[in-house]
Amino acid sequence: MLQDIAPHIYRNQMSWKAPDADDFVLCYRGRTLYCKVEDRNLVLPRVKDVAADALQYAFSIDERADYLLSDAEFEEKDGFSYLDTGKLRSLALGPALMAAAAGESLYRWYSSQRFCGRCGRPMEKSKIERAMVCPACGNTVYPKICPAVIVAIHDGDRLVLTRYKDRPFKHYALVAGFNEIGESIEETVHREVLEETGLRVKNLRFYKSQPWTFTDTLLFGFFAELDGSDKITVQEDELAEAGWFHRSEIPEDQSRISLTGEMMEQFRKGLA
């Protein structure tokens, strides 16, 4: 998956370390990132490659830090240019892609916290943690992470696959949805399954989680057994289709980037 970068280690503790010349810079502008692609690998510029101040520490991977730089205008140089971040998902997995995805989530968060949502005054960066603080009213805002579920509904050798409407992702997926306020993550599973497919499930088994930073989401993946009728009633405003697929009919996951893909692979291979 996107975050599986071993033996590299992602460290997201906040730091006020000054940038080194060889640290990486994540320069976002809208939905683009200043970077280049070599042999399907994402290459990020280093501090020494971009003349810039106002670098914001993001995180480190191994001994190298990544710094955010928002909305700078760099010229195309040495193969570097602004590339659409939506297209980076098709690149080879690795620390640079992980950094680009996590960095974009932080970039969106910093960009959307310039003013206090409570009193409207300009926000300031906290000096003790990763947070934005309003000096006028004390409002403190932490990075946005939205919990959501991915559910693999199974019945013997069959799995429910779905296709979403109105989304760029046209391949098969699993039932998915966001947690609502006041709801446990298990209740989210039951509600989303019922809303999207009309099915009921039992014996939830937590599989793995995934930080899906493209949408500021933390995904919780569950396998869930069908409970009762297998008749699917598709929620037509969200799903294009949903149906039962035998293990042998499940398409192989080529990208290896997502929790959804890994869970479908586990079921397809008879491992779940």
Ligand SMILES: [Zn+2]
């Ligand atoms: Zn305020």
